[in-house]
Amino acid sequence: MRPSNVLRRALLGAALTTSLLAIPALPARAAEPIRIGELNSYKAQPAFLDPYRKGMQLAVKQINEAGGVDGRPLELISRDDGGNPGDAIRVAEELVTREGADIIAGTFLSHVGLAVADFAKRRKVFFLAAEPLTDKLTWADGNRYTFRLRPSTYMQVAMLMPAAIGVKRKRWAIVYPNYEYGQSAAETFKTLLRAAQPDVEFVAEQATPLGKVDAGPVAQALADAKPDAVFNVLFGPDLAKFVREANTRGALEGTFVVSLLSGEPEYLDPLKDEAPVGWVVTGYPWYSITTPEHQAFLTAYVDAYGEPPRLGSIVGYTTIRSIAAGVAKAGGTDTEKLVDAFAGLEVDGPFGPFTYRASDHQATIGAFVGTLALRDGQGVMVAPVYVDGASVLPSDAEVRKLRPAAD
Amino acid sequence: MSAPSPVLAVRGIAKSYGGVRALDGVSFEIAAGELLALIGPNGAGKSTCFNIVNGQLRPDAGTVHILGRDVTGLPPRRIAGLGVGRTFQVAAVFPSMTALENVQMALIAARRGVFGFWHPARRIAREEALALLEQTGMGAQAERPAAALAYGDVKRLELAMALAGEPKLLLMDEPTAGMAAGERREMIALVRRLTRARGLAVLFTEHSMDVVFGHADRAIVLARGRLIADGPVDAVRRDPLVREVYLGGTRPGREARP
Amino acid sequence: MSLDSLLFQAVNGLASASGLFLVAAGLSVIFGVTRIVNMAHGSFYMLGLYIAVTLAPLLGEHLGGAAGFWGGIAGATLAVALLGAAVERVLLRRLYNAPELYQLLATFALLLIINDAALFLWGPEDILGPRAPGLSGSVELLGRRLPQYDVFLALIGPVVLVGLHLLLTRTRFGRLIRAATQDREMVAALGINEALLFTAVFALGAGIAGFGGALQMAREPASLSLDLSVLGEAFVVVVVGGMGSIKGAYLAAVLVAEVKALCTALGVIEIAGYTFNMSWLTLVAEFLVMAVVLVLRPHGLFGRALAATKAGEAEPPLLPLDRRGRALVLAAILLFAAMPLIGMFFRYAPVLALDMVIAALFAASLHFVMGPGGMASFGHAAYFGLGAYGTAFAATQLGLSTPLAFATGIGTAAAGAALFGWFCVRLEGVYFTMLTLAFAQIVWSIVYQWEDVTGGSNGLFGVWPDWPFDSRAGLYLAALAVALGGLALLRRIVFAPFGLALRAGRDSRLRAEASGIPVARVRWLSFALAGTLCGAAGGLFAFAKGSISPEAISVGRSIDGLVMVLLGGVQSLMGPLLGAGAFTLLQDTVMRETDYWRALLGLVILVLVLLFPFGIAGGLRRVARLRRAGGAR
Ligand SMILES: Nc1ncnc2c1ncn2[C@@H]1O[C@H](COP(=O)(O)OP(=O)(O)O)[C@@H](O)[C@H]1O
């Protein structure tokens, strides 16, 4: 062999690479579009993010058709973040350096969200985290440049607490996916329940590998502990497996169940007629929300895509709405001004008005709590109640203690 | 007793594979400078014997002494370090290296230079390696990849490698297997020449009786794992027992396969 | 914890074991005969399930529920078997002469493509199939209810086991399979139609996997994440049982499933005052089992040493650079060193270049054990991760300065590689590969769950370097210097006696030992060295990204490394560098195509593999040789 040939081509390749891929970033001018660099785990979480993207695109279309923000149209540049922080950071860099994004938004997975938030802090870029649920994003590791839209793990758990406390059961079991989201949901649940009901006993705790629950043994182990109530954090395929096994084994008969996220169409619909009747869940009952804001959104969405929205649609739509509102308030896309504008920013979304709190940068958008039932061979949430995010968030004073890192 | 301790002394070694007794109480010695032929029909236990001497197999019983030192159960690399070179029934070299690199590698290993991390190996022991290749008739092929060599040349390369590091004892399991008749004689003549000059003790197996009786100093005969004769080649040739089990009934083909 | 509940859980375990066994059996048969490490095996399983949940309701409409359900399973099995045959004929057949692991690369590309194809065909949402008609109830056992379908599953495993056994021992086809498993050359020598045998074996293996997937229709939804999650378990079961041993695979499946069921059943326990949730262990139970088994039994429970299959031509000798080569390397170094300047015009170029530089060091360190060492590691990401986490922990939690934190990371990786390497290098071939995987998964699971030190599943962030490395250019140049140093060191070592000895041990362990080379020690040291340099790459990664999460240790990361090395060419020292560059570039380019980028990546890899069955470096070499030959005439 002649290594030299290899090398010559390597060199050529490298030169080619540089010239091909590195298109110079254009300097921003006044009538330029507002560039939203959006990154998300489209490939890793398609069930949630497909509707999410549709929601975003709908919002962008609506806003641009109405003349944009201060005359500037929105331009959405979407990227896959590879489902891991390493790729996500590179993508974020690319959005900022090459695409000249003014704002970064998106992310689904908590660790990706946290890494991008850290990147935003470091590079002083405005970042609106759309989906990640981890409490750390706004509290322990919160920073000046990061805001979050979706109700956090803590908030979602807190929304279920009235139901959990209300049934006055003593023996609780918990089943959760074994990663930060599940762990912190379980911890929060235990803490809040103990505070309200000191004599509560947690008789079983099953931490299952994400996406690989051994449903039979897990359902059986829960049943063997003879709980009279269960807190479930499983979702997705894990939830489907667990519910089917529990049904067949009668493992949860007579047991009261509260469950996180299970009312979201993304997770409820695949269960079809096996949806666990009687569970109290958080979710998105698009079929029974009658507010005019939601009605308008629902009509526009169904018109555009010919299918009902999922929770992801709401999140995507509201993310873009939030950015538009923020840019309008800030009078432009200057990062520092945007950050200041988002503190206390009021946004109107399909769920009604909500605020980005100045204290912890968390949006007060809420979620629905309801009880699962069957209707036409399909699981639905009945008697859903909208719980305002503000009502379950700690006070500003408490939050200040929770945010040591932020300025 | 003024005689120096033998280069190799094998005492009562035995080895079974499951039920098969491959070796059963075999003892023999080799003195310095001696060319000893180990003969016997296929499956007699010759390769097993080699593998025990060179440490690849651990005997079920018995001992192996090299230059007076008990080496029973030592791993092959330690036995190699004591001055034992070996070639295999199916020649084993390093196909991804040139012939020269193969011998350089053997020389480096013999000099305990394996843990060198800096100086390029191609400059180490180059002259000696070339000389060895020259002596085994491989000088012209030094820069060729071993994978591209003809089988006979691979055998010669292996011999050069086995001779690297000035061993006291050379173990050659069928050094001429797979060679044409003319080549065989040449190969053994080569071995004889090289080892004589170095005063090497050699243990080898060979199927061609002409070759054995033409070149070896002494022969030992294995049959079904037992040693049935040990003596000068002429005596062995005349031994009726040997004639019966070996030369008589089941006469091996000249191209006996492993 | 009553005895009844333990016993009952053991019965539960048997049902899970059958599922595991079915995927593993197919994998084992395929590997045994063709020696292909089939990365797409989980995809066959996933497709079986998808096809079954699609067919069952369709058939059910016309034939009734029961016929639909079982017809769906039969149809899915058949369809996947056919697909397996097609894959072998169209794709793998072209690769039998390439170095062993190139089929792995091709099947990996297939895994990417099949996943996107399933997304395209079935959409992103999980699809839950019907319950089994007639088996949807439960039976009473030990005062508990056991699903009838679980009983059925628990029985189907042994039935398939016996069936396969009969097939292998009583039929001509089976005898051929066994003969081929033991000695490929012999089958070829006997004048048997090897091509047909391989196709049939691939169809059989794929069919069993598809059957296994289809059977799960009554238990779990078809989802796009199944392929990878099943693949890992299947490997474990095959290896624990002993490659090629069907009986071993069944026992291993039972062992793994029972250990998991036991961990689940025990739940939260107290040991010496500490409460410990045993269910946490289900995250790695299979890999713990594999590590223990392989350390104690290097060929699994029922495996035997594999007959060496030195197919294909031997690697050509490695040559040092000639003058022109040196000039080109220098030019490449200069180009990369000038990246901060280039970055003034093309701002993204240095970002991508930094990723390339890190990937190059990662791939080159893997290549060191894989190429010259001949030890294909599936767990190289462990050392990348240890380096990254060590660095990140030292920088954020201990507050060490950047160079010290980096050194800590490298030290962590070196210690890990030395420790795990000591066990791994004792094993040969695919067993080595799988033990490295097991250790990597164990490290991963510890990192994933040790919240206090590693930040758990979220990882650590805020890992930004201090002055003068806090600017893009500063960090980039430092990383480039480290990577170049590492690459130069590796190159130097490959040509030094140690590198020669490493190659010697790979070429012929027998010869090497007989020549006095301490092969095990050489391998161990090379493993530790590669791990150390890989740790340096990991440390750079942590600083470059400012954060680190368990993905850095995941199987996916290890596979990325393998892909880089194979794509570039395992038989050349430039290969891993070309591969790392090409892969980084490719991924960056295709990922912008958000919809089906994995399939696109897979397709590009497939094309590259088919065009250059010896990697990019091998392809370039061939072109150069042809040109030279042409010029000579
Ligand atoms: N690894 C092994 N396992 C089982 N039996 C073996 C093994 N190696 C050799 N044998 C048996 O031991 C006997 C001696 O073999 P070997 O030493 O190779 O004989 P030779 O070299 O004289 O032909 C033969 O019967 C052979 O079948």
Ligand SMILES: [Mg+2]
């Ligand atoms: Mg023999």
